Amino acid sequence: MARPAPQTHGEILAAAAKRFAVTGYRGTSLQDIASEVGCSKAAVLYHFANKEAILTELMAPAIEVLRALDERIAAQPEPASAQRVAAEGFVDLAVRFRGEIALLRGEFPELLQQPDFAHIQQISERLLAALAGRSERASARIAAFVLLAGIAETCGEFSDVADEELRDALLALLRRALAPVH
């Protein structure tokens, strides 16, 4: 019809991001996305192999940064430095990609099961270990888990707070809350 050019791919991506942010991944149907774009559901599936492929492409930049952070953490020989790198890197990532993280709207557990995101679970585990100061103590791991999950849930809210202010608040919280490495 009136669709002039093949920028549709990008439009679908943008529409999907918009809808996912409101109703979550599972709560958004291909028809919802198609309606938002103004095309047919079949057109959406012409540009993307399936629904999961849309999410994968949407999250790709954030996942790449997460992967890089994982490498930087792994390169730290000392627990204390690994904890610092993990804290600063994760806060930075959470703030920068807070829009993308918000898309998941608490669907982390299910989404992580999907084959495309399988390796993220392992990265999360290493991130948790680093934040816990590579300690096996339950209290350290519990605190790290609370902060990790809490920050992931939080960054989507507070969209009215500037990046800078959000990052400072989260970093200050982490510095107060993380058990010091001993």
Added chain:
Amino acid sequence: MARPAPQTHGEILAAAAKRFAVTGYRGTSLQDIASEVGCSKAAVLYHFANKEAILTELMAPAIEVLRALDERIAAQPEPASAQRVAAEGFVDLAVRFRGEIALLRGEFPELLQQPDFAHIQQISERLLAALAGRSERASARIAAFVLLAGIAETCGEFSDVADEELRDALLALLRRALAPVH
């Protein structure tokens, strides 16, 4: 058939709890629950008006405790005491009902939209305000949100940790992490 007595109501509740804990509320169908019990889907809907009624009954005790906590917090005239009551009360609730909270598996946002749980959103807001020391500063509210959401997400994990140990770890974390009231 061989179903002897009307303890089916309780069996359905138990089966639903078991399944919700694994696949979440939305990820569990009435047929799943019926199969777990060993009855028909129609039998499930004979005992419960609809799917949501199962969840409502499952969460009722936890919600009642939450409501009582809300009242106790509201009765505190000073921000400092309200913060203390909120922190201790919420940790206690999270640990006691960690099984129930785990059922929700990150489906809080959607579930809170449902009419049966509408008032919980307001209670959560007051809980957040109390933890933030009734401060309007963004940093205080951000920290409170991270801790609230993080604890809710956490208590379902660490099922191998004893109640006592989990509560102590969470309380110690809150004491470190909460911005002091000034």
Added chain:
DNA sequence: AGCATGCCTGACCGATCGGTCAGGAGCTGA
């Protein structure tokens, strides 16, 4: 014996889901 009631079943309903498919419109190069 007859009847009501509680508990439960299988068959069925409309809606919605992700995904497929044949084909059409419009452009491009031979």
Added chain:
DNA sequence: TCAGCTCCTGACCGATCGGTCAGGCATGCT
């Protein structure tokens, strides 16, 4: 002019969802 390609459509598919309904089978009261 016509073949071929990209982009897209509407019709359709099987599966699954929550929920309904008429009826069946015990049990217990009259």
